[in-house]
Each structure stands twice: as structure tokens, then as C-alpha cells.
Amino acid sequence: MTPDSTPRSDLDPWDQALFEALEGGDSLATLEQLAESVDVSLPLLEALVRGGLLIPKATEPDRFDSAETDALAAGLQLVDAGLPLAELMNLARDMDDAMRPIAARAVDVFATFVRDSVEATAESDIDAAARLVEAFRTMLPATSRLVGHHFRGLLLAEARARMTTER
Amino acid sequence: MTHIHASAIESPSDLLSDRPDLVWMSPRTSVFGWGEALRVGAGFGPGRFERAERAFSDWCALAEMQDDGVDAGPVAFSSFTFDDRSAGSVLLVPQYTVVRRDDRWQSISVDGATRESVASHSESVSTADRPRYAGASIPDVQWLESVAAAIDIIEEGGVEKVVLARDYALWSKTPFDPIRLLRRLEARFPDCFVFRVDGLVGASPELLVRRTGREVASQTLAGSAARSEDPIEDERLGKELLGSDKDLREHASAAASVGRVLGEICERLEREAEPSLLQLANVQHLATRFEGRLTHAMSALAVADRLHPTAAVGGTPTGTAIDLIRRLEHMDRGRYAGPVGWMDAEGDGEFAIALRCAELSGARARLFAGAGIVDGSLPEAELEETRIKLLAMQSAFD
Numbered sequence: 001m002t003p004d005s006t007p008r009s010d011l012d013p014w015d016q017a018l019f020e021a022l023e024g025g026d027s028l029a030t031l032e033q034l035a036e037s038v039d040v041s042l043p044l045l046e047a048l049v050r051g052g053l054l055i056p057k058a059t060e061p062d063r064f065d066s067a068e069t070d071a072l073a074a075g076l077q078l079v080d081a082g083l084p085l086a087e088l089m090n091l092a093r094d095m096d097d098a099m100r101p102i103a104a105r106a107v108d109v110f111a112t113f114v115r116d117s118v119e120a121t122a123e124s125d126i127d128a129a130a131r132l133v134e135a136f137r138t139m140l141p142a143t144s145r146l147v148g149h150h151f152r153g154l155l156l157a158e159a160r161a162r163m164t165t166e167r
Numbered sequence: 168m169t170h171i172h173a174s175a176i177e178s179p180s181d182l183l184s185d186r187p188d189l190v191w192m193s194p195r196t197s198v199f200g201w202g203e204a205l206r207v208g209a210g211f212g213p214g215r216f217e218r219a220e221r222a223f224s225d226w227c228a229l230a231e232m233q234d235d236g237v238d239a240g241p242v243a244f245s246s247f248t249f250d251d252r253s254a255g256s257v258l259l260v261p262q263y264t265v266v267r268r269d270d271r272w273q274s275i276s277v278d279g280a281t282r283e284s285v286a287s288h289s290e291s292v293s294t295a296d297r298p299r300y301a302g303a304s305i306p307d308v309q310w311l312e313s314v315a316a317a318i319d320i321i322e323e324g325g326v327e328k329v330v331l332a333r334d335y336a337l338w339s340k341t342p343f344d345p346i347r348l349l350r351r352l353e354a355r356f357p358d359c360f361v362f363r364v365d366g367l368v369g370a371s372p373e374l375l376v377r378r379t380g381r382e383v384a385s386q387t388l389a390g391s392a393a394r395s396e397d398p399i400e401d402e403r404l405g406k407e408l409l410g411s412d413k414d415l416r417e418h419a420s421a422a423a424s425v426g427r428v429l430g431e432i433c434e435r436l437e438r439e440a441e442p443s444l445l446q447l448a449n450v451q452h453l454a455t456r457f458e459g460r461l462t463h464a465m466s467a468l469a470v471a472d473r474l475h476p477t478a479a480v481g482g483t484p485t486g487t488a489i490d491l492i493r494r495l496e497h498m499d500r501g502r503y504a505g506p507v508g509w510m511d512a513e514g515d516g517e518f519a520i521a522l523r524c525a526e527l528s529g530a531r532a533r534l535f536a537g538a539g540i541v542d543g544s545l546p547e548a549e550l551e552e553t554r555i556k557l558l559a560m561q562s563a564f565d
Binding site for chain 2 (some may be wrong): 040041043044046047048050051079082084085086087089090166
């Protein structure tokens with residue numbers, strides 16, 4: 001399940017700025033628009049939402065970041081290449097389960113070593129907000145690349161190992 | 168004239184090692200057959216069960232029986248397609264049969280056939296290769312969309328329940344060995360009806376009908392949940408199933424259809440008041456057991472004809488559900504979800520619903536699984552349920 005993402009009303013200014021950055025992309029789409037743009041049926045997208053594999057914006061629960069189209073297109077490529085949807089969804093659920101605690105730890109690490117540090121050393125609220133948002137915008141894509149790269153390495157190593165043992 | 172010789176025999180050891188062509192194994196009765204003394208293509212349409220039964224009884228009537236004082240006669244195996252428009256319904260009488268009823272063993276030989284003389288024509292077995300995935304009749308995405316369409320129709324009141332199935336194919340570099348598959352199914356599902364009839368191999372948990380004289384029994388299964396290796400989690404899943412409104416409604420619909428039919432043909436009928444939990448190796452089901460006494464003499468096959476298709480594999484109401492299946496499933500189920508079993512010349516016998524099964528054809532196999540769709544069903548949950556059911560059968564190939 002996706003945790004409640006409604007921000008507290010008493011956020012510090014720098015955390016409020018960070019929250020707005022978390023919400024990110026200003027190009028939002030409805031589920032119907034997303035279905036049309038990726039040429040996929042609405043029942044499939046509804047199933048992905050219910051499964052927590054397609055996550056709406058925290059502040060607008062019926063809207064989706066249009067960047068989701070990239071992830072959806074990638075999933076469809078896997079299906080088109082021959083991976084049964086049931087297996088893909090099962091893998092996605094397992095990956096979701098495996099990565100949630102790691103994501104929580106990564107956020108802890110960010111909060112402890114980046115946010116707290118910025119808060120301690122910033123010259124003003126505005127400075128803290130700017131530095132925090134900048135750090136976030138640098139770290140999010142870097143983290144994504146790092147995780148993607150590592151998983152790719154694991155996949156290739158596993159595939160190589162399988163090819164030496166399987167008939 | 169055909170000569171049939173029945174005699175009592177000592178309990179034989181491991182009949183599967185003699186590679187029977189026809190197999191039925193259940194806790195109560197086992198039947199093993201070699202060779203073919205009679206093959207009846209039951210054809211199409213609503214008269215197929217009756218045609219098969221008539222052909223068997225005509226053949227028995229023309230045969231000369233010698234029974235050495237043993238109360239036994241010829242036994243026919245049969246397997247019917249789910250849809251009477253599909254080809255493949257068949258009735259077979261082996262040349263040589265071994266039957267176990269409770270602890271009594273008997274052999275039935277047609278025209279002097281022995282197990283050895285007929286078994287010599289069995290298939291050759293090559294070294295097993297691993298099973299390899301070979302696609303499905305329809306893509307999962309399309310099946311999920313069919314389930315969503317069925318849910319829309321249910322919500323509009325067009326139908327109460329419909330069961331949608333999907334399949335997938337396996338291939339191997341060497342022919343699949345049906346005996347190896349039977350052994351694995353028997354080991355994994357010892358309480359199920361394990362069968363091999365004309366290429367259809369499986370282990371079904373669902374008793375469509377057992378007839379012994381005028382007594383009949385049936386067990387409806389509908390509503391399923393996964394099992395867990397963790398006993399606490401397993402118990403939680405079972406309790407959740409027993410309390411699941413969606414599964415209880417699905418089950419009630421299936422049990423009502425069996426109760427209605429048996430009520431029409433039984434002078435006495437008893438049924439469990441509440442569904443119980445039937446726990447199998449990979450899955451747990453809601454189950455309701457029926458026991459009754461037939462008002463008039465009817466064979467096990469005739470009762471199976473009246474019961475099929477139950478709401479557990481078709482839907483409610485039956486006619487509308489069958490039309491929806493034809494429209495939404497986009498594949499021919501063949502004998503999956505059809506009656507499979509055996510019957511003797513007196514009309515006693517057992518028929519299961521052919522679930523958890525595969526159609527074997529040399530180095531290719533087609534596996535099936537279905538899920539009952541009712542108001543409140545979620546397409547992705549039904550897709551996952553069928554994935555788990557398919558995995559159960561696939562694991563017997565590994």
C-alpha cells in the first residue's frame with residue numbers, strides 16, 4: 001500500500017519546498033489520457049493502480065505524472081517481447097515488496113545526512129529550501145541510475161550463470 | 168462375439184510401472200487399463216453423453232461374460248469436452264483392466280488379452296527434457312480485458328457468475344512422459360482424482376459424481392485462496408477465505424446449481440449446511456459435499472450429463488454464462504473443465520471435473536486454469552489466481 005502522502009500543515013519552509021519538488025512534473029494526465037497516450041486498455045491501467053504499480057499524484061489522486069508513460073511503455077515492451085502479463089505483475093509485486101524497505105532506508109539516510117545537515121548550516125529558510133531542493137534534484141536521478149545500473153548488472157550475471165548450467 | 172473374463176487378483180505392486188494407457192486413481196477406487204477394446208467418439212451436441220453410454224451398453228450386451236464368481240464386468244473410461252460444440256469427447260474400454268474397489272482387486276480381460284500382451288504396445292520413453300514455455304491461446308492482457316468486460320456485464324445484471332479460463336502451452340525436446348507426470352501428480356495431490364484418458368492427464372480435486380447403486384455423492388468447489396508454508400499465515404488465508412463475501416457468493420452459486428440438479432433426480436439429498444475448507448498442496452478451496460439417493464436408476468454418466476456444466480466451471484445462469492465464455496474466452500477449452508472418469512456396465516462409477524490438467528500430445532502440452540468471476544472480482548486478482556493454478560500443474564512437469 002502507498003502511505004498517506006498528504007503533507008502536514010506545519011511543515012518547515014524548506015520541507016514545504018522539498019515536498020513541492022517531490023510532487024515534481026507539472027504535466028499531469030488522467031488515467032484515460034494515459035491509456036490513450038500509451039495505447040493500452042483502461043482495465044489494465046486500473047489493475048496497475050490497484051496493485052500499487054502505477055501511483056497517482058499525492059495531491060491529485062486521479063492524476064498521474066505523464067512521465068509514467070515511459071514506465072508503462074517499458075512494461076508493454078516486455079509484454080510485447082513475450083513476457084506474460086501475469087508473470088510481469090508478479091515480478092513487479094515482488095520487486096515492490098523488496099524495494100520498499102530499501103526506499104525507506106534511503107529516505108532515512110537522506111533525512112539524516114542531507115536534510116538535517118542543510119538545516120543546520122543554512123543561512124536562512126530560503127537558502128535551506130534552495131539547497132534541499134537542489135540536493136534532491138541531483139540525488140533522485142543519480143539514485144535511479146545507480147539502482148538501475150546495479151539491477152542490470154545482477155540480471156546479466158544471473159543470465160550468464162544460468163547459461164552455463166541450463167540445458 | 169467379444170469374450171470378457173473377470174477374476175479376482177492379488178494386490179498388484181506399482182501398476183504404473185506397466186505403463187497403463189488409461190488411469191484413474193482416487194482414495195476409494197483405482198482403475199488401470201491397457202489397450203483399446205472399444206473407442207467411441209461421442210460427437211457433438213446435447214446427446215453426446217447418451218450416445219457414449221448407449222454404445223458402451225450395446226457393446227456389453229453383445230459380449231459373453233465369464234466372471235469366475237467375481238462381481239465385476241467391463242469398465243469404460245470417458246472424457247468429455249466442456250462445450251458440446253467442441254470435438255474430442257471419447258469413451259474407451261481397455262482390452263485389459265485392473266480395478267481396485269476399496270481393498271478388492273479384480274482384472275477384466277477382453278478376448279484373452281493379458282497385461283503383458285497389451286502393455287508391449289505402450290509408448291517408448293525417452294530421457295526427460297525440461298518443460299519449456301510455448302505461449303498461450305490469448306495474451307494475458309487480452310484475458311484481463313475479458314475479465315473486466317465480464318465484470319461490467321455482471322454489474323449490469325446480465326449474468327450472476329461466469330468462469331473464464333486461459334491456457335498456456337509447454338514444449339520439450341523429447342515427448343512428455345505421461346506416467347512420470349501421473350506419479351508426480353499422485354505424490355503431490357494424494358487426495359485428488361488422478362487420471363489419464365486419451366492424452367488428458369491431471370489431478371482434479373472436484374468430484375462431479377460418484378454413483379454406487381442408487382447412492383450418489385458430489386462435492387462442489389468454488390472460491391479459492393493460496394496456501395502458505397507459514398502455518399500461521401496459512402490459517403489466516405483459510406479463515407479469510409471462509410469469511411470472504413466474494414468467495415462465499417461465488418461458492419453459493421456453484422453449490423446451488425449442483426443442489427438443484429441433484430434435488431431433481433434424488434428422493435433423498437443431504438448437503439453440508441456451510442462450506443468447509445478443502446486444503447490441497449498449492450491452493451485451498453471452499454467445498455460443499457452432497458450425498459443422495461437416486462429416485463430412479465441412472466448411470467453415473469447420465470448423472471454427470473445432468474450436472475455438467477456446474478456453475479463452478481461455467482457460471483450462473485448456465486446458458487448465458489456459456490454464451491459469455493464463447494464470446495470472451497477466445498479459445499477452445501477442449502476437455503478442460505469437462506467430466507472425466509470411469510463407469511462399469513452396471514452404471515456405477517466416478518466422474519471428476521477435469522481441472523488441474525494438461526492435454527498431452529508428444530512433446531507438447533496444453534495447461535489450463537480458470538477463475539470464477541462475480542460482482543466484486545478484480546481482473547488482476549483473477550489473473551494471479553489462474554497463474555498460481557497453472558504453476559501447480561506446471562510444477563508436475565519440472
